[in-house]
Amino acid sequence: MKHYEVNFDGLVGPTHNYAGLSFGNVASVSNAKNQSNPREAAKQGLAKMKSLTDLGLTQGVLAPQQRPDLTTLRRLGFSGTDAKVLEQAALRCPQALLACYSASSMWTANAATVSPSADTQDGRVHFTPANLVDKFHRSIEPDVTGAILKATFHDSKYFAHHQHLPSHTDFGDEGAANHTRLCQQYGHAGLELFVYGRSCSQNEHLQPHKFPARQTLEASQAIARLHGLDEETALFIQQNPAVIDQGVFHNDVIAVGNQNVFFYHEQAFLHPEQLCQDIRRLLPNTDLHFIQVSEQQVNLADAVKSYLFNTQIVTLNNGTMAIIAPTDCQETPAVKALLDDILTRNTPIQQVLYFDVKQSMRNGGGPACLRLRVALSDQELSAVNPNTLLDDTLFNTLNQWVDKHYRDRLSFDDLKDPSLITESYTALDELTYILKLGSVYPFQQVG
Template sequence: MKHFEANFDGLVGPTHNYAGLSYGNVASLNNAAAASNPKAAAKQGLLKAKSVADLGLVQGILAPQERPDLHTLRRIGFTGSDAEVLSKAAKSAPALLKACCSASSMWTANAATVSPSADTLDGKLHFTPANLVDKLHRSIEPNTTSNILKATFNDSRYFKHHQHLPEHSSFGDEGAANHTRLCSAYGHAGVELFVYGQEATNPSAPKPHKFPARQTLEASQAIARLHQLNDEGTVFIQQNPDVIDQGVFHNDVIAVGNQNVLFYHEQAFLNTQAKFAEIKRKFGESPIHFIEVPTAKVAIQDAVKSYLFNTQVITLPSGEMAIIAPTNCQENPAVHAYLNELITLGTPIKQVHYFDVKQSMQNGGGPACLRLRVAMNQNEAAALNQNTIMNDALFTRLNLWVDKHYRDRLSVADLADPQLVIESRTALDELTQIMKLGSVYQFQQ
């Protein structure tokens, strides 16, 4: 049976804006209060997704969430009509309004952790939505994320959906941004690498001091249990607290893996050699490639600014691997020089493809943030919602949909505009029909 890895990219929502909500994310903080372009952001993301599909990979699209989130604003005491709720929040609690208008669900690397059926004891493909408890603007996402995943992977014969973890800091879970699967082939049992920032229940364990560690060991272990993973198929490794304090808020800002390749910065992890020995032992006899980028060639700050590691490493139909990188990597001399060298080193990575996703980059998310990886077999692929799979027709239809519904400029002040609610709901209502998503949204009046 054929096995492969699909990428499901988050569709940028109509309220894409720069509110600087993500403490610890340098790009998000640096661009706070700048005007955004939701239309350009959505089109950049769609073009990147279509280009990956054109390379011969299975590419899907995950719908955005409803924003502004008036339901949450009402839960915390704002009353009246939609317009009155927005006006009151803008006047008395602008930070809460910003949080309830965030379009950050576009970064589906944080949406969930996924374990393929080749790894799980029950032979099903498992999904656990991330609880994202560290950030208010993201903590309101999990229930709708679950609805969208269930509408996309909608056959219980093949797919197992779990509830998100308890909403407590001890179980802080940021999804696949801190999870990498290594395997000799997509259909073979692999080693799932869970990267955590701190051990929440151990006060003496290492942790960062400046910025929060958003992923806990306890959350990673819980997901491994829920997904029925074998101990010999899991490795838990701690991210270096020092790099978290330098703006590396998720593991996918400092390391990325694909099949038998782990591409990482030399400062990425704690106890690197011991943990790599564990990975090798559990990986078995097949060759595995650890590609280390030394600080002498790429400094941490260059890695963060360019998102060298927030790239996608993909396997092409030819069997060669390629990197999907933001154009920011081309524009950074040290990073561009390194990537030019990398493809000559004899590793499985032979190509680099650059894409302009600057609207996302300016808010703190690169190509890898925009996608959720789902390794699957042909039966599972046939069982999912086919209206979410990228092809020429869907690409054209979604671009026309964006042209029809999205603004080309959005400032933080515009978030209080009641017309934005109407525009967003109208857009999402039409999207549910395009992608056959059913009632994933609960539009609150």
Template sequence: MKFFEANFDGLVGPTHNYAGLSIGNVASLSNAKNSSSPRQAAKQGLSKMKALHDLGMVQGVLAPQERPDVYTLRRLGFTGSDAQVIEKAAKQAPAVLRAVCSASSMWTANAATISPSADTIDGKVHFTPANLTNKFHRSLEPVTTGKILQAMFRNPEHFAHHTHLPDNDHFGDEGAANHTRLCSAYGKRGVELFVFGRYAFDSSKPAPKRFPARHTLEACEAVARLHGLSDEHVVYMQQNPDVIDQGVFHNDVIAVGNQNVLFYHQQAFVDSQAKLNELQRKFGNDSELHLIEVLNSEVSVAEAIKTYLFNTQVITLANGEMAIIAPTECQDSAAVSSYLAALTERNTPIKQIHYYDVKQSMQNGGGPACLRLRVAMSEQEKQAVNQNVLMSDMLFTTLNQWVDKHYRDQVSEADLADPQLLLESRTALDELTQILDLGSVYQFQQV
């Protein structure tokens, strides 16, 4: 049976804006309050999806959330019609309005943690939406994320869906941005690497001082239990608190893996050598595990954050070679571009580098890896996926036309207070659920 890894990229939402909502995310904060281009952002994301499809990858689309989230505004005491609720929020609590307009669901690496059937006790693909409790604007996502994932992976014979973890910082869960699966082949049992920022119940352990550690060990352990993973095939590693304080808000800003490759920065982890030894032992001897360490003398943490060297995708091509999918910011950096060029000549599976322009996402704090959710599956499981969400030439054309029809070219902070933006967003999303055959996954469709 054929096995492979599919990528499901998030569609950028109609309210894509730069509100600087994410403390600890340097790029997000540095571009706060600049005008954005939802249309350009969505098209950049679609072009990346189509490029991976053309490289032979199985590529899917994950729908955005409804924004502005007027239901949350009502829970917070704003009353009247939808237009009045938005108007009152704009005047009385503009920071709250900016938060409920966030299009951050585009970064689907935070949508959920996924374990493939080869790793789970019941032989099903398991999904747990991330609760994203550390950031108010992202904590609004998990319920709708769960509905969208269930509409995409709806066959209970192959897919198991869990409710997100309790909405509390003790179980802060940031999803696949802190999760990497390593394996000798996609269809074989692998090692699932869970990365966390802090211990929720032990304040004596190392923790960052400047920026928050969003993901806890306890959340990692809970997801592993929910997914029925064996202890012998799970490794828990702590992020280096010092790099979190430099702006490494998720592990995928400092490390990325694929099959038998872990590509990481020298300063990524606490107790690095011991944990890498554990990883090597649990990986076994089915194939060589390539641990590619980037030294600080080669690329500094600051340069890695600026270019998102590790927020790249590492994919396996049809010929068995691996390629890095990188933002053009990596190409523009002398240190990073020269490192990547040299990497392809080394004795590792990585032999190609492909650069893509995703500047609208980069400026809001997310690179290529933020935009995608990885799902290793069999051909049989692929056939059980909602086929309308899988990229094709026709879907690419349809979605570009949909964006041209519904998205604004520019959105400023002042535009978020325009009630018309909510109507435009709902009209667009209602049409999108028909294109992708998702059913009524949004609250406005159920009222």
């Protein structure tokens, strides 16, 4: 039986805008209120997906959320026609309007935590949507995320779906952005690394003080229980609170792993030496490669600015690995020098490929933010909704769909335009037919 790691990238939604809603995410806040280009953003994401299929990898697509979220705006007391709701929200509570227009579901690394069947007690692939309670604009995503995941991975023989954790900060869960998996081969039992920023029972000095720690230990432990993991397949690791305060809002901004390679900054974790010992102990038969980057090689500011660690590490069909990096890495001298040097080392990483995803980067998400990793056997892959797997036909269809429905610029004033509701809902309605998703969106009549 063959096994694959499939990247399911989020399609950038038609309301992609720069609202600066994510406190703690330096890029998001620094680009707040700039004019965005939804069409370019969607095409940049699609181009990255297509390039991975051209490398011989299997690539999937996850649909965006329905935006604007008029249901939430009405729950906040705005009433009347849809146009009136937008007008009132823009005047009285613009932050709520921005939140309900957010296209942040494009970063599917936050969509869910996924455990492959090789690790779980019942031998199924398990999915738990992230509750994302730390940010209002993301906390309204989980129900639709769960529906999209069920429409994509719908066969209960192979896939188990859990409801998102209770929506309380004690169980704050940010999904796969704080989770990675190490193994010898994708089909072998592996070690799932759950990285958390704080614990509800923890001393205050072990928590960040400037920016919030979004992932809790209690949430990570709950997901491990739901997924049927045990002490041999789950390891809980505390992120260094000092790096959270420097803009490392998720672990995938400072570390990334793939199979037997673990690539991380020396300041990423609170107890890095103990972590390496624990990984070696729990994966005794795995030929591990630890690539630790020192502050002297790449300082933390450059790592965060370039998203050096928010790269994807993918395994190619010949068994070697490639790093999928944003062009920002290529444009940052210390980072480019480090990546060049990695290619000279005795590790599985033999290529670095650069992609322009600047529309996403300016909003605080690099290549790794854009994808949800799902390790699948060939039988499990055959049970995935085939209409969500990218090929030349789907790539062309989605590009044409973007050209038909997306604007090439969007500013705050545009969000008050009721015609944007019609444009967005029409686009998503058509997308459900393209991807054969069924009724995943709670569409409302446009008035």
